[in-house]
Structure formats: structure tokens, C-alpha cells
Amino acid sequence: MKLLEDLFGFVNKEFEKNKKLQFFTPLKDATEAFFMGVKESAHISPFIRDHIDLKRYMIFVVFALAPAALAGIYFYGLRVLLVIAVSYIFGGIVEVLFALIRKHEINEGFLVTGLLFPLTLPPNIPLWMVAVGIMFGVAIGKELFGGTGHNIFNPALVARCFLYLSYPAAMTSGWVAPGHNVLNLSVDSMTGATPLAIFKQTGEITDLWALFWGWVPGSIGETSAILLIIGGIFLFVTRVANYRTTVGMVAGAMFISSLLKLLGYKEIAPPLFTVLSGGFLLAAVFMATDPVSSPTFKISKWIYGFFTGVIVVLIRAFSGYPEGAMFAVLIMNMFAPLIDHIVLTLKYRPVRG
Amino acid sequence: MKTQKLQGGVNFQLKGSDFTIYGEVDKDIPKIGLSLNDHGLSPQGILKKDEVTCGEVLFNTGTKTILAPISGSLNIDENNYLTITSNGKPQEVSTESIDLLRKEDAYLVLHKLGLLDSRALDNVKRLYLNLTHTEPFFADESLFVKEFGDKIKKAISNIDTLLPNREKVLIYKHEETRDFLNDLDGVTFFKVAKYPHDNYQLVASKHEDLPISDLDLSTSFYINAETLCVIYDYLQNSIPPVYTYVSVGGNIEEPKLLKVPMFSNIRSIVGKFFKAGESWEDDYNVVVGGPFSGRLMEGSADLKTSDHAVTILYKNKPRLLWSYMWPGLIKDSYSKTFVSALLPVKKYNDTQVHGEKRACIFCGYCEDICPAGIIPHVLYKNSDIDELEAAKQYKIMDCVECGLCTYACTSKISVSEKIKKGKENIIKENI
Numbered sequence: 001m002k003l004l005e006d007l008f009g010f011v012n013k014e015f016e017k018n019k020k021l022q023f024f025t026p027l028k029d030a031t032e033a034f035f036m037g038v039k040e041s042a043h044i045s046p047f048i049r050d051h052i053d054l055k056r057y058m059i060f061v062v063f064a065l066a067p068a069a070l071a072g073i074y075f076y077g078l079r080v081l082l083v084i085a086v087s088y089i090f091g092g093i094v095e096v097l098f099a100l101i102r103k104h105e106i107n108e109g110f111l112v113t114g115l116l117f118p119l120t121l122p123p124n125i126p127l128w129m130v131a132v133g134i135m136f137g138v139a140i141g142k143e144l145f146g147g148t149g150h151n152i153f154n155p156a157l158v159a160r161c162f163l164y165l166s167y168p169a170a171m172t173s174g175w176v177a178p179g180h181n182v183l184n185l186s187v188d189s190m191t192g193a194t195p196l197a198i199f200k201q202t203g204e205i206t207d208l209w210a211l212f213w214g215w216v217p218g219s220i221g222e223t224s225a226i227l228l229i230i231g232g233i234f235l236f237v238t239r240v241a242n243y244r245t246t247v248g249m250v251a252g253a254m255f256i257s258s259l260l261k262l263l264g265y266k267e268i269a270p271p272l273f274t275v276l277s278g279g280f281l282l283a284a285v286f287m288a289t290d291p292v293s294s295p296t297f298k299i300s301k302w303i304y305g306f307f308t309g310v311i312v313v314l315i316r317a318f319s320g321y322p323e324g325a326m327f328a329v330l331i332m333n334m335f336a337p338l339i340d341h342i343v344l345t346l347k348y349r350p351v352r353g
Numbered sequence: 354m355k356t357q358k359l360q361g362g363v364n365f366q367l368k369g370s371d372f373t374i375y376g377e378v379d380k381d382i383p384k385i386g387l388s389l390n391d392h393g394l395s396p397q398g399i400l401k402k403d404e405v406t407c408g409e410v411l412f413n414t415g416t417k418t419i420l421a422p423i424s425g426s427l428n429i430d431e432n433n434y435l436t437i438t439s440n441g442k443p444q445e446v447s448t449e450s451i452d453l454l455r456k457e458d459a460y461l462v463l464h465k466l467g468l469l470d471s472r473a474l475d476n477v478k479r480l481y482l483n484l485t486h487t488e489p490f491f492a493d494e495s496l497f498v499k500e501f502g503d504k505i506k507k508a509i510s511n512i513d514t515l516l517p518n519r520e521k522v523l524i525y526k527h528e529e530t531r532d533f534l535n536d537l538d539g540v541t542f543f544k545v546a547k548y549p550h551d552n553y554q555l556v557a558s559k560h561e562d563l564p565i566s567d568l569d570l571s572t573s574f575y576i577n578a579e580t581l582c583v584i585y586d587y588l589q590n591s592i593p594p595v596y597t598y599v600s601v602g603g604n605i606e607e608p609k610l611l612k613v614p615m616f617s618n619i620r621s622i623v624g625k626f627f628k629a630g631e632s633w634e635d636d637y638n639v640v641v642g643g644p645f646s647g648r649l650m651e652g653s654a655d656l657k658t659s660d661h662a663v664t665i666l667y668k669n670k671p672r673l674l675w676s677y678m679w680p681g682l683i684k685d686s687y688s689k690t691f692v693s694a695l696l697p698v699k700k701y702n703d704t705q706v707h708g709e710k711r712a713c714i715f716c717g718y719c720e721d722i723c724p725a726g727i728i729p730h731v732l733y734k735n736s737d738i739d740e741l742e743a744a745k746q747y748k749i750m751d752c753v754e755c756g757l758c759t760y761a762c763t764s765k766i767s768v769s770e771k772i773k774k775g776k777e778n779i780i781k782e783n784i
Contacts, residue, residue: 004674033709036672041704044770046645046756047638047666048489050718050763051684051691053708055677057716057763060690105709149712149764238690242717296715296730344731348747 008032026099030106054148058108060240064231065115065286071227072220075178076123080220086127088114091134098143109148109155109292113138116156116286119221120279120326121163124174133163153333154293157326164326172197172322175217192217196278196322199269211276222282232285241289244298248305249284249312250275256310260317267317274313283312283325288332295336300343308332468580468658479573480519481556482509482540482581485526487548488643489702490602490664492610494530497578500610501598502533505578508585509537515584516574522560524551548645549724549755565725565751579661582612597658601626603644603665604637604703613656620652623665633665638704640664645756649704667703687722687761711764719758719768725751729758733768736775741784744775752776 012032015025032038033055042049073080091114099106117134137159145151164171177192195206195216210216214224222228235241254271261268274280288294288308295304308328315324484505485494497505509521521540525531531542543560545551553575558565576584579598586596599617602608605626613622619639627633640647641656644664656663673679681691685700693700719729727748735744749772758768 005672029709035674037676038706038709039669039672040706040709041638041669042706043649044767045640045642045647046760046769047640047647047649047664047704048644048685048702048760049706049708049765050688050761051681051686051707052688052761052763053677053765054711054714054763055708056690057688057714059678105711107711109714147712149714239688239718240690291715291717294715296717296720297728298717344728344747350746 004035008036023100026104026106027096030099054108057240058111060238061112061235061286062115064234064240065112065119065221067227067231068119068221068224068282069115071214071224072119072123075214075223076176076220080118080123082127083118083121083123083125083130083220084115086130087118087134090131091117091138094135094138094143098139098147102143104147107148109142110138112286113142113155113159117159119282120156120160120219122171122174122218123176123220125163125170129163129167129170133159136162149292151292152337153330154287154290157287157330157333160326161330177217178215178223194218194278194322195273196316199273199277200316200322203266205270205273206277208272208276211273216277219279219282222279225276225281228281228285232281235285235289241285242291242294242298242301244301245289245294245305245308246284248302249288249309250305252306252309253280253313254309255306256313260313265317268313269316274316278316278323279325280312283329284309287325287329293333293336295340295343297340297343297347300336300339303339303343304332304336307335468583469574469576474516476571477516477574478519479522480512480516481522481524481543481553481560481573481575482512483524483551483556483575483577484530484581485524485545485551485578486600486602486643486662487526487545487551488645488662489548490608490644491600491662492602492608493526494578495527496608496610497600498530498533501578501582504585505581506534506537508581508588509534509540511588512581512584514588519574522556524556526551549753549757552724552753552755554753555724565753566748577661597656598661599656600662601665602662603640604667605665617656618652619650619654619656619663622656622663623652626665636668638666638668640666640704644702645760646754667705669705670703687718688763706765708763708765710766713764713766716763718761718763722757722761724755724757725753727751729768729772732775733758733766733771736771736778739778741775741779741782745779745784749775749779 011028013019014021015028016022021028037053037055069080069084091110095106095110098104114134117137118130121130121133137155137157140162141153141155141158142148142151175192175194193201195211195218198204198206206216211223212225214227216223232241232246236243236246253274257268257271257274261270269277284305288305295301311328311331312324315321315327321327484497486492509523512521513519522543523531523534523537523540524543524545525534526545531544534540534542543556545556549555553570554565554568556575557563557568557570557573561568579600582598583596596612596614597617599611599613599622600608601611601622609626611622611625619641620634623633623637623639634652639650639652640663641650641654641660642648642662642664644666647662647664682693682696683698683701684691684693685702686694689695713730713734715730717730723729729752732744732747732749732752735741735747736749752769752772754769754773756769758772759766759770762768
């Protein structure tokens, strides 16, 4: 410990103003904070501060994602590790470049984006596509708006949406049945269709237990419902994510699919299948709950979650796409500030008379 | 005759039965009281720092009260004791004038000492007597009741001589306190829980059943337990008080209550919690007041008469490798990301910020923790970009400045500071 302190103390001198390395200060600060945290003390009241910071906040999302990511590696082989590594490295480069040029700090939000994005991709995705996608997501989805805290859309979903619309073939085919040869680095195209695609084409419903445990083809991190639920509970208990969005989204999807099913629409999947299949839970637990791009008030969170769930069902049933979770979250991201504005205005409306 | 300036808040010793004090009496404080023992002056007293010019000092010998003219010479020895030798003759003051002084000046003296704020007295209908400390670190009222319980009890029952016919509301935390004070007449009890429930505005809002923005604080006084003790001393001795009471808490073994001379030096108080000669100033910060509402002070500064709490906090603890990934067994947090947040353990605090400043990510902790029911992250943005009308509409004036939003902020933003500025601007621009 002493050694590291001394090292940073020594290195710090080189990054002071008007020194050669001043340009790289954000990088140095991030490295130091990554290992040691910061030394700053409070000079204005309150003089004691909560021990939580954005690093811990974000690392907890990574912890919550870890089961799903590990399951992805188990299901689809070590190539998944490569995909995650590419995502972190190329996204990291963009993040650092922006930080250096715009002279702001390197933000921890990237820890989540860099892991969340690969989990939404099919296991067979070419590595160059991962790189292009995450670079687009970080640059356009986040940094152009001003970095973490200012982005309108979830950067990981922006990245995925970009790939989805640019390379639909790679993003919608080449699904792999999970669980053979973990050590295989190049995934053979053992094609299998995702449960949602099967339902769309034939109306056949995959076994719900298979969906629950994750033994179905799908994106790297989205298949195992149980692991996503565990991650979600972890986030709700630690108060990192807000359960209102997730519960609202599940309720919205269940409600609308039951309703439309009662009205006799054949395109609608059963409620439980809707929730367990595809990227619904990944979106509900990790995407929609993103504090930055979702609304902030408790009531708005319920509304936002509910309508996200509704839109997922509608897109799945009545559009050409088998999966609607990504579009639903992005669409509702757009409305989040509006929902907040309406809630705020109603709460503080002037008293009449 | 020469005068000598006194060092701030020195303890001094007075010797001799015939005396005159050379010094300067602060113009803000009309009289300085010194207790006398039977044979002369009491061994210790205190004079206000720096500007004590010629004036009068009021003494109480136990049997009679003496108004002494100040003249003569001062010596400060190497122990920082002030010795006064003089042959001036104290002048006796009639009992009547003392009674007069007590009645008319009582409020004024306490006000000049910063113990009661300046209000039109006739307006004051209610006294909120706060017996407890809800800010973290401090000994709560049980210690106070144990050590000064009788004093407080007498002060409450005698406060009518000072401020007659006011409704008295006792703010307390433990039922034992209520049981102890239950035989007092004409008081109502008001139970509070954790910080900042004993906040003046919050208590008044709840007790008077009004929203915070509609409160008229000019109709009540808020007096804490330490002040009650001082008032007791004053009413008992009928001389302006010399000693004050200070709660000390923080990263020390256990919180304590001290009776110290007014204007005491911070070093002299904090030093009592360390071994003699231990250089604590490199390792500890001293906050005068509570950790949430106080202000950072140098050790060389003196306490004001209105200061009744001192918090001693670690300055810098050595940093841990990857501390943000540790389970956190003793860390204090509003979020539940630390194991300690789930366990009833003693939590560790210091003056460090524990993170870097970031943009607001709308985590909502400030909204959840706010005792006034307003939305700090919206208001801080409003005041940051001078949208004062919107801020006022969103009830920025309801803020009680408890600082909890800044405490809980994940992005380490000084939320309460910004809101405070917004409030000031609203008042300044009269919106």
C-alpha cells in the first residue's frame, strides 16, 4: 500500500500544470482512483459523507451482471470472453480519447456499458462488429450528449440498435444452441432459432423451464431468466437499481398480453412466456433501470416501466421484429424527461382559488 | 495606567482580596461575570478576547453582589494564567439594582452572549426546548440527563422568570427523559427520532401543523440543553454566565459533556481527549457544531458563546486498495451497498469525501433521504442555472438545510450548498 501511495505521489508531480504530461491528467486520475480512491476531504458542511461513490455504484451493476456473463461464457464458450474484452478495450479507447480532448474525467458508467453491450449480442457476432458497435454507442450515444449523466438514451442499447439496423443479418441469425464445448474459441454455427423467432413463425411455445434456466438459443447474456432475476434482486436490495421500473415493466407486459389475448389476438404470446423469453428480463433489470436515461420520480418510474412493458408486447406481436425490448426501452427513454416534467408539474401545480 | 490586551480566551487566575481588573470589556457584552469565593476571587474565570477596555465587572460573593471598576495591571505568566494584582477598591452595588438588572437585562444579556436570538419578545409565544442531539456522534440526552438533569429540570421550571407565560415544548428522544421530567407543569412533550428530526423548522412544522414555508418562526424560540444549563447558572447566580456547556463527539472513544469557560480555545477542549503533548492536529479536523451543520475551525480559534458542540473527525485515513469493491463492514452509507448498512454496527466516518465529483445520475437518493419532502436534485439544478421562479414553485424555501442530500449524493455534488445559494438569491431578488 505504502509503495502504491509513494508511486502515485511521485508520478503526480509529472502531471501538474504546464508539465509535459498535463494532457494525460484524466488518465492518471482515473488510474489512481481505480486503485486507491481519492484523498479529497470535505471543506463545507456536511463534514461526513456517504461512503458510496459512482465507482461502487457502477461496480455493483457489474457484480449483478456477472452471473449472466459467466453463464454466457458457460453456454457459448470462451469466445464470449473475447467479445467482452473487445467491447471494453474499444469502448475504453473512445471514452479515454473524449476525456483527454475534452478535459473531463473518465467516467465509471463505462464499466457497465462495456459489459452490458456484449451481453445483448448474438454469440456468433464478428469481433469487428463489436468494436464498431461499442465505439458508436460510447461516442454517439453518450459522449456527444456530454458524458454519463447527460445521455438521453442508454448507450449500450444505442450501440446495439446501431448494429441491429446496420447489420441485420449478423444480428438476427447465427444463433447457437447453448452448452456445448465451453473451451471452443470459434463458435460453429450450430444454428437454432430463438424462442421468439420460433413463436413468430410457428406459434410454438418453448418450454418455460428451459427459458427459466436458460437452455435456449439467444443473445449472450439474455437467456437465463433465473440469473437475471438474481442479479436484479441483488440490485434492488442494494438500492442501486429501482425495483419500480422493473416491476412496472413486468406488470405492463403481463397486463397487455393478457388483455389482448382475451380479446382474441393470435399474435400475442402468453404473459409468462413474454416475460421470460428474449431480452425482456435483461432489458427490465439492467436497461430500463439505468438511472440516467429513465425518469427520476417514483410515480414516473411506474409509468415508464408499465409503458415499456406494453410497447415490448406490441412490437413483438404487431411488427416485423420478433424482439421488441430494445426498441421499447429506447422509445421510452425518449419520453422519460416528458414523464418527469408532467409528474413534477402536477405535483407542484399552483393551488386554485 | 496602562492596559494590556488579553490573548483570546485565556484562563486566568485572580489573586488577592482587594483588586481591580485591568482590561477591556467587549462592547457587545455589557458585563462580564466572575464568581468569587468566600475569600476573594474564584480561581478561574474568563475574559472575552482582544478588546476588553475599561468597564465594570460584576461579582457575586455569595452573600452580596459587587460591581467592580476595572483598572490596574495584568500579568500573564508562562502557564497562560492571568494574574491580577491591585489595590483598587470594589464598589458595592445595592441589591435593588441587581434585581433591576436581572429583570430587564436578563434577556439582553443572554442575547448579547449569543444564547438567545434577537426577536421582538412580545411575539414569542412558544419555547422549543431541545434536550437531545440527533446528529451522529454526540452523546444523546441520556448522558445530559445523567450529568445535568437536575439543572435542566430547574432551568425549565424557572425559565418563566426570564420569559414568562410561554408555551413550553420539550423535544426528547428517549422515554426515560420523559419519565424524568414528567412532574414538570405546563409543558408538552415532543418525541423525535434520528437526525434531523430535532431541526427547529421540522419540529415547528410538525408541532404547529403547518408546511415549512408557512411557518412564522418569530413566534417561537429554540433553546438547546446546553443553553438551558447556562440559563440555569444565570438565574441561580444572577450574574452573567462565565461557563458554558459543550458536547464533544466524533472519532473519539466516547462522547462527553464538558463545562468549560466561555470563549475557550478549541485546542484546550480537544486536547482533553488526547494525551498531553500528542500532536493531534495533523490527524484530526475540528468541526464546531455537528458534523452536518457545523463549520471547520482551526485549533487556534476560540469558541463563540453560541457554540455548544465540537466534533473531532479523522482528517485522512490511509487509502485502501480497491476500497470501492470491499464489502464494507464498518462504512457508513445510506445506500445498501455496504454490509454495514444492513447490520447494527458502529460505523466509521471521517472528513473525506470518499469519491470524485461527477455529473448527477438521478439515482434519487437525495429525494428519498430529504426530510422536508422536496426534490433536491431538481432544486440544485434550478438554482445552478438561476431558474429561481421554478425553484420557488418547487418549494425550495422548504429546505431546512440539514445537508443530508449532500451526504447521500452518489456523485459527490454539494447539493445543499447550491440550494442554500438559490434560497439566498430568491430572498435577495425578492422573487
